[in-house]
Amino acid sequence: MAWLKSQPAIEQKKKPVTGIFEASIWKSLNVISKQAKFGIVSTGKVWEDLLSKAVVKYSKEELGKESALKDVFAGVETTGLNATDLHDAPAEEVKQKMKEATKRLVRKGDVRAVCLGCAGMAGMDVMVREALIEELGREEGEAVHIVDGVKAGVEWLEQKLSM
Secondary structure, eight states, X not given: OHHHHTSHHHHHHTOOOOOHHHHHHHHHHXXXXXXXXXXXXXXXXXXXXXXXXXXXHHHHHHHSOTTTTTTTXXXXXXXXXXXXXXXXXXXXXXXXXXXXXXXXXXXTSOEEEEEEOSGGGTTTHHHHHHHHHHHHOHHHHXXXXXXXXXXXXXXXXXXXXXX
């Protein structure tokens, strides 16, 4: 993202640029209280380490301190599926794996925002909500924010363009 932002056509004209990852963190930080946490549900196991490192990098580059998000980032839980599996695997398998990953994430404690860690997960918030209600009960489960990175990206850009 830094490379794209540094390109002359973007930099000189002050055009806003974001990715769904950055927008998801931005949205999460704007919807949780200071004591609460956010986490990410993504696809394959490889994303656990990659996204965790990316949160640290974001914290350092965007917030000026490598440990700025240490206390509010609950981590990453994955489904074991790849992006194409989300739409090609049997629907019940996808739902089960999405719910299992979500439940593992919220068991880490005080997670108040769950980011969908893949653009291919757009629209899968219903599965995440079901898992939240099963794990936390209706009232608490419905209070957790589900952050769709695609929607968050559009929201972030709309906000920047209206400034």
